[in-house]
Amino acid sequence: MVGLIAAALRLSAALGFAALGETISQRAGMLNISLEGMILGSAFASVIGSAATGSALLGVLSGMAAGATVAYVQAVFSLRLKADQIIVGLALNLAVLGLTTFAFRGLYHSSISNVAGLVRIDIPVVHSIPLLGEAVFSQDILFYLLLFVAAPLAWWLLWRTAWGLNVRACGDNPWAADAAGVRVERTRLQAVLLCGAFAGVAGAELAIGQLRGFSEGMSAGRGFLCIAAVIFGRWQIGGTLAACLVFGTGQALQFQLPALGYSVPPQLLVAIPYLLALMAVVLLGGGRGAPAALMRTFERRPAR
Amino acid sequence: MSGRGNVGIEPVAKQQVTERDVGESRPPAAPARRVRSWQGNAVSFGVALTALAASLLVTVMLVAFQGQSPWNVFQAMFHGAFGTSQAWGATLYNATPLLFAAVAFIVAQRAGLINLGIDGQMYLGGAAAVAVALATSRLPGMVVIPLALAAAVAAGAAWSGLAGAAKVRLGVSEIITTFLMTFLAIQLVLYLLSTPTLLADSQAAQSGQRLEQSAFIATDARLPRLLGQAHVGLVVALALALGAAAAYRWTRFGFRLRMLGYNAEAARQGGVAVGAMTLLAMLLSGAVGGLAGGSLVLGNYYRLVDQLSPGYGFDGIVVALVARSSLVGAVVSAILFGALRTGGQYAEAAVQVPGSLFSIVQGIAVLTVVGIGYYVDRRRANGATWLG
Numbered sequence: 001m002v003g004l005i006a007a008a009l010r011l012s013a014a015l016g017f018a019a020l021g022e023t024i025s026q027r028a029g030m031l032n033i034s035l036e037g038m039i040l041g042s043a044f045a046s047v048i049g050s051a052a053t054g055s056a057l058l059g060v061l062s063g064m065a066a067g068a069t070v071a072y073v074q075a076v077f078s079l080r081l082k083a084d085q086i087i088v089g090l091a092l093n094l095a096v097l098g099l100t101t102f103a104f105r106g107l108y109h110s111s112i113s114n115v116a117g118l119v120r121i122d123i124p125v126v127h128s129i130p131l132l133g134e135a136v137f138s139q140d141i142l143f144y145l146l147l148f149v150a151a152p153l154a155w156w157l158l159w160r161t162a163w164g165l166n167v168r169a170c171g172d173n174p175w176a177a178d179a180a181g182v183r184v185e186r187t188r189l190q191a192v193l194l195c196g197a198f199a200g201v202a203g204a205e206l207a208i209g210q211l212r213g214f215s216e217g218m219s220a221g222r223g224f225l226c227i228a229a230v231i232f233g234r235w236q237i238g239g240t241l242a243a244c245l246v247f248g249t250g251q252a253l254q255f256q257l258p259a260l261g262y263s264v265p266p267q268l269l270v271a272i273p274y275l276l277a278l279m280a281v282v283l284l285g286g287g288r289g290a291p292a293a294l295m296r297t298f299e300r301r302p303a304r
Numbered sequence: 305m306s307g308r309g310n311v312g313i314e315p316v317a318k319q320q321v322t323e324r325d326v327g328e329s330r331p332p333a334a335p336a337r338r339v340r341s342w343q344g345n346a347v348s349f350g351v352a353l354t355a356l357a358a359s360l361l362v363t364v365m366l367v368a369f370q371g372q373s374p375w376n377v378f379q380a381m382f383h384g385a386f387g388t389s390q391a392w393g394a395t396l397y398n399a400t401p402l403l404f405a406a407v408a409f410i411v412a413q414r415a416g417l418i419n420l421g422i423d424g425q426m427y428l429g430g431a432a433a434v435a436v437a438l439a440t441s442r443l444p445g446m447v448v449i450p451l452a453l454a455a456a457v458a459a460g461a462a463w464s465g466l467a468g469a470a471k472v473r474l475g476v477s478e479i480i481t482t483f484l485m486t487f488l489a490i491q492l493v494l495y496l497l498s499t500p501t502l503l504a505d506s507q508a509a510q511s512g513q514r515l516e517q518s519a520f521i522a523t524d525a526r527l528p529r530l531l532g533q534a535h536v537g538l539v540v541a542l543a544l545a546l547g548a549a550a551a552y553r554w555t556r557f558g559f560r561l562r563m564l565g566y567n568a569e570a571a572r573q574g575g576v577a578v579g580a581m582t583l584l585a586m587l588l589s590g591a592v593g594g595l596a597g598g599s600l601v602l603g604n605y606y607r608l609v610d611q612l613s614p615g616y617g618f619d620g621i622v623v624a625l626v627a628r629s630s631l632v633g634a635v636v637s638a639i640l641f642g643a644l645r646t647g648g649q650y651a652e653a654a655v656q657v658p659g660s661l662f663s664i665v666q667g668i669a670v671l672t673v674v675g676i677g678y679y680v681d682r683r684r685a686n687g688a689t690w691l692g
Contacts (some may be wrong), residue, residue: 077671081678086418086479087625088674092616095667101660106370216660224483231480265498271491278484280478295479 004256007284012248014206019226019233019240020146020154021198026230027158029171029293030172033089034074035079036223037096042203044066044100047214048107059208063133064200070096075189082297092237093223101216101240150198157239174298184298199223229276235290247273307610319544351680354641355626355672359665365678366661377523377651384650385643389443391650393532398605400534401426401613403541404596405620406627406634407548409588413629414552415585416565417471421464421482423617424489428463429456429525429594431493431602434608437521441675445524453540453598460594463489468586472579478586488615494610518608527603537599542635549631554640593617622670628677641666 018039025032034037045066050059070092077088144201158164166187169177174184207214225247232246233239254269362376405422412419432455440448467481497518527535552558563571564581572578578618596616601608623641627633648662 023350040409073671077674079527080465081675083674083678084682086420087621087670090621091667091670091674093667094618094622094663095671098660098663098667101365102658102664105658105660222485228484265495267491267495271488274487278481278488281480281484282470282474290477 004252005241007256008245008249010210010248011251012148012209012244014202015226015229015244015247016146016202017150017205017242018195018199018202018223019229019244020150021195021202022230023233023235023237023240024167024198025160025195026189026235026294027291028167028188028197029169029174029291029296029298030054030072030075030078030188030192031085031089031227031295032192032195033086033223033227034070034092034096035089035195035199035226036219036221037093037201038067038070039063039203039206039223039245040093040100040217040219041070041096041208042200043218044203044214045106045206046200047207056078056208057098060201060204061272063204063207064197067194067198067200068193071192071199071248074196075192078192078297079185079188082299083235083273084297085295097217100214104214104216127253146199150201151237151241154198158237163187163190168291170298174293174296178298178300188298202226207265225273228273232273232277232280234280243276244284305479306562307323309351310552328628336462343353351628351676352671352674353529355669359668360674361660362668363665366664378602379607380654381644383647383648384654385647390532391646393534394646395642396531396534396538397637397642398645399638400538400541400603401596401600402601402620402623402641403538403545403635403638404592404625405616406638407541407545408592408596409621409624410590410629410631410634411548411626412585412589415561415563415582416568417468417582417585417589418479419464419482419586419589419593420479420621421486421590421617422596423613423615424482424486425463425590426462426591426597426600426613426617427489427493429460429597430608431496431597432456432459432594433598434518434521434601437525438519441525443523445522445526448525449521449527449602451600453595456594456598456601457591458594461591464590464593465587467581468583468590471586472583488550493608497608497610517605517610520607521602525602526606526688535599535603537603539597540595541638544595545635552631561612619666622666626673629671 020036022032022035041085042063046059046063048054049062053059073086074085074092077083078085156164158167166177167178167190169182170184170187170191174188178184178186202222203219206218211218226244228238229243229247231242232243250269250272254266255266257264257269323570330658337575352536360378363377367374367377383391385391405426406506408422408425409419433452436452436455439450440451443451464482467476470476470481471478527537529535530538548558552562560571560576561584563574564578564585568578571581597612599614601615605612619641620638623637624634626641627637644662644665654656
């Protein structure tokens with residue numbers, strides 16, 4: 001049971017960072033299908049970074065840089081070149097998958113050794129609480145960062161700063177925001193880059209925090225799960241984190257339920273996150289609560 | 305903000321956006337799509353060629369970086385894709401599901417919808433086709449094949465129809481619903497494969513093996529081969545693509561569907577039943593997706609396998625995009641991507657070039673199309689009519 005909770009929280013953390021970033025980005029009106037590519041690219045970069053320098057911190061930073069790079073490409077094509085966000089996202093995912101696989105096979109023929117992993121931290125007193133204590137307070141540092149730093153920071157940014165207000169304005173009606181003097185393209189770019197950095201942390205958490213290595217295509221659809229989490233969380237920070245927790249639990253159950261003796265078809269467990277997101281979208285008002293101009297390309301003068 | 309062109313809207317004053325403004329106003333309606341003339345089609349063709357050239361250039365660089373001769377690689381790829389009739393067969397074999405998926409995507413796109421659920425529709429269509437084929441295994445092939453394909457069409461259409469109904473009745477974005485439903489469909493089919501149903505392989509079940517595919521369908525329920533590996537499914541896909549192109553151009557129904565995509569509001573004013581047409585467009589798109597699945601199980605694998613579609617749905621979207629959403633262009637584009645896959649596999653075996661290059665090439669091709677398309681559209685908007 002302890003193992004289940006710990007695993008659920010761990011898996012949720014990998015989703016959580018990316019979902020936070022995606023929330024901010026979607027609030028600005030940018031749907032990043034390339035989130036999958038951001039996570040995969042940053043997973044690869046963080047492994048390279050930490051193996052090369054021996055420092056987990058530098059690994060995380062490399063991951064963030066890689067995530068931001070993929071985000072930048074998405075932004076350039078969607079914002080400057082006015083391309084459809086979904087198409088660009090799909091293409092980027094393909095390109096990143098190919099590039100990371102190519103580079104991985106080229107540089108390391110089998111597996112990477114001496115990856116500096118993230119250390120597990122036990123918080124002194126609380127750690128000793130029976131059952132919950134060990135599960136919740138014995139995670140690696142990024143988990144705590146997520147809960148206590150990243151999420152409040154994201155919330156504060158989005159809801160308590162002028163920048164966050166501009167972001168939300170860009171997502172709801174960029175034309176009106178533009179008329180009021182907000183630099184829409186720039187704000188959207190910033191939101192996407194921030195999403196890339198967050199996704200970078202997620203990739204690092206996945207690669208050097210949990211799995212201690214890289215394998216081809218290791219992001220395994222997490223990017224899409226995060227998008228589903230944002231939808232399920234109704235584009236709110238708290239809701240998105242809760243969604244990630246639910247999805248992480250589902251993922252943990254996939255492995256733990258058979259061990260606990262219940263025979264639930266594994267396909268059902270894999271399907272549950274998507275089912276939940278679908279129900280949220282359909283039942284709770286078809287995307288009400290979504291930024292009104294989500295995925296809409298912004299142009300000063302609408303295309304004739 | 306970049307000083308590019310004159311701004312039609314002058315900012316009234318540098319007002320602060322307040323909390324009250326956000327979330328209350330609604331953005332203007334989406335702008336209409338442009339009609340394309342023959343010059344536009346020619347330009348699109350040029351854009352696609354340039355995109356492929358650019359991605360091949362990147363391939364050259366990557367291959368050279370790895371220390372091999374790009375010329376050898378290209379020779380191997382070309383030979384593997386077009387060198388022998390066997391190669392042509394393999395290329396067309398790989399192109400068929402891509403063409404189906406591209407047609408499915410374009411049919412939805414022309415009605416203003418984006419169908420991201422093609423993979424799911426393929427899985428369900430394939431499952432339905434296999435179920436029918438296995439259930440009617442005593443009947444002659446002439447009866448089984450049409451029945452199975454019809455079942456595939458129905459299954460795919462029903463699945464996409466759900467998303468279409470949600471869009472029409474509830475206003476839910478079909479992008480989100482079709483996308484999420486893909487995963488559900490795949491898991492559902494995998495589940496059906498693993499339990500002792502009609503689909504599962506009873507022989508394997510008895511011997512205790514893990515169930516990952518269904519039993520083989522009867523020999524005469526299989527689609528006949530045309531050239532090498534290529535089978536009748538290709539003819540079906542071609543007929544669909546060309547037939548749809550003709551229908552769009554020359555029938556009233558096709559015209560109405562196109563109007564829906566250009567400008568839904570104008571279509572409504574013009575008497576088009578927007579809701580019904582939207583649902584119909586989704587049904588048609590899903591039907592083609594289901595048919596793709598039927599073609600895969602009856603012509604490619606002769607059974608239902610758990611890796612039925614390794615992303616053909618999204619690859620089909622790439623194919624459609626490189627063809628700039630032209631149905632005829634999609635035929636050429638699908639053959640080209642089929643060639644890329646076949647040539648890539650051959651090169652991987654012959655010259656030891658990694659298959660991951662294929663993904664990179666696809667990604668770069670799309671990004672290039674998109675990038676050039678921007679400049680073409682910019683020029684067009686500023687008055688260059690020769691661009692169509």
